[in-house]
Amino acid sequence: MHSDTSVLASNRDEFLERPTARADWWDIPHTHILGPRDLKAGVNGTWIGISKRGHMAFLTNNHEMGSPVTNKRTRGLLVHDFLVDDQVSPADYLTRLLPEGQLYNGFNLVVGDLCRTAFYAGSNHTRNDDNEKDDTSTLSLEPLPLDQVLGLSNADLGTPQDWPRVQRGVMVMTEILGQQLAREALIEELFTMLRDSSPFTPTNLPQTVEEARKPICLPPIQLHQQWYGTGVSTVILVDHDNHVYYSERELVTQDGAPVSEPGRTFEFMIDPEPATN
Known part of the structure; x- marks a missing residue:
């Protein structure tokens, strides 16, 4: 939170050749939903999005669950299905997924209702009482506190x-939010944080999985003969009047070259009960 504003700052790490549509309003009948689309699986799933009805969701892959299995459901539908269901609450949506956790590769899913100020996190990775990895794949869920980073x-x-990227991100974002910056300055500071590749440079890249966990922004690296890294950054602000500022910036091209073009910005109001004709 930033004063009375909810703040989300997010990077997407992915194989850069993966077909993706930039953030935009979705097609009929879901023209009230804003977000990018993952086009690889042919189902127009996504990893992040927000709707004019107040639904907001994002997910990350959970690498602790081992190598992906090819016959699982696409994780991009987890965000998609929550965004298109205007009536379901975050807790009810995750509860509905409880029997289905094993149908997906490892994920962390955050779903929220900005009108009710309720956010929940769900994961299909559980731990046992000794905080060790558990081989089960049932879904866990928990409410998220909104008064901290x-x-x-x-x-x-x-x-x-x-x-380490999470530790550094939380620390830097806490410092940024503590400055009580105006909106445009806040957005620029958040994007600066999301572009932070330290301790690496274009000539000094991560060589191991452990090293790849260090930078907030992962520079393009060759992985399985493909370019992999942070391809796009997203900043979303929602103020106390339900005014949304959604900004997306592409960082690199499919072959890892820097992108110089400006990002995309959307502004709109959340209206949980739109007028009907």
């Missing part, structure tokens, strides 16, 4: 010690 990457929520 939380960080999430490709491991369980609440385990930042394994991911």
